[in-house]
Amino acid sequence: MPEGKSALVTGAATGIGRSAVLALARAGYDVAINYASSEAAARDTAAEAEKLGVKTLLVKCDVSDEAGVRAMLASVGEAFGHLDVLVNNAGTTASWKPKDLESLSLDDWDRVFAVNVRGLFQVTRAALPLLKKGAKPCIVNTASIVGLRPGPQPLPYAASKAAVVNLTKTLAWNLGPDIRVNAVAPGWMEGDWMKRMLKDKYEDLMGKRAKATPLKRVVTADDVAETMMTLVESNRFVTGEVIVIDGGFTSST
Numbered sequence: 001m002p003e004g005k006s007a008l009v010t011g012a013a014t015g016i017g018r019s020a021v022l023a024l025a026r027a028g029y030d031v032a033i034n035y036a037s038s039e040a041a042a043r044d045t046a047a048e049a050e051k052l053g054v055k056t057l058l059v060k061c062d063v064s065d066e067a068g069v070r071a072m073l074a075s076v077g078e079a080f081g082h083l084d085v086l087v088n089n090a091g092t093t094a095s096w097k098p099k100d101l102e103s104l105s106l107d108d109w110d111r112v113f114a115v116n117v118r119g120l121f122q123v124t125r126a127a128l129p130l131l132k133k134g135a136k137p138c139i140v141n142t143a144s145i146v147g148l149r150p151g152p153q154p155l156p157y158a159a160s161k162a163a164v165v166n167l168t169k170t171l172a173w174n175l176g177p178d179i180r181v182n183a184v185a186p187g188w189m190e191g192d193w194m195k196r197m198l199k200d201k202y203e204d205l206m207g208k209r210a211k212a213t214p215l216k217r218v219v220t221a222d223d224v225a226e227t228m229m230t231l232v233e234s235n236r237f238v239t240g241e242v243i244v245i246d247g248g249f250t251s252s253t
Contacts, residue, residue: 005029006080010063011090013038018045019225020087025049032057032076063090063119073126082133085232088120089142093157109156116160131179140228141168141183165242172240180239182231187246189219215247
């Protein structure tokens, strides 16, 4: 049995990734913190995690780069020796004008799929030897509500998250019984991501979404991390599932 608990979180500098790192740290996991460009934010996240008494490892890597991914997992192996948890959270999106298909760049389309879909697969595949050394290992993927139902988000982002939903289920079939694979699908979430999407309409539209939600607020990154931790620490007979985190909005519309 490996000593200590360890995890890797991709896209861990900010948002859901940061909240996942801190939730894992509070549960006693040493955490490898992956980032692609936000080094300062990643260092801040690592510092906060270390205050909770765990070890951290900063690993810069674009998850769409296969060689970089292999090198990242080699570093994680040297530092921790095994993995109990992999959180595939790294993601990107594209800009577009809603309902105007010509406004989409195919280069942006390819980039979104390279990070959100191929990147998830590459990290998972490279992590398997370390996960197989872990205790009751599991994987949690970050999907999105737009991977399950239509929305105003850019088409490649929505399609990529639908692919994450499918990958979650097919990986669960392929990696069982040793490794559980589940996903979370957040709804509209407060913070910088939605601010970039909604721009000057952020406050108005988020307020309207909160009023239309049975729990009367929108999702937070901490809400998502909390649900991730239930999939990590509990629900031992759950795999291949996608947990919607939206305060009941989709069930009431």
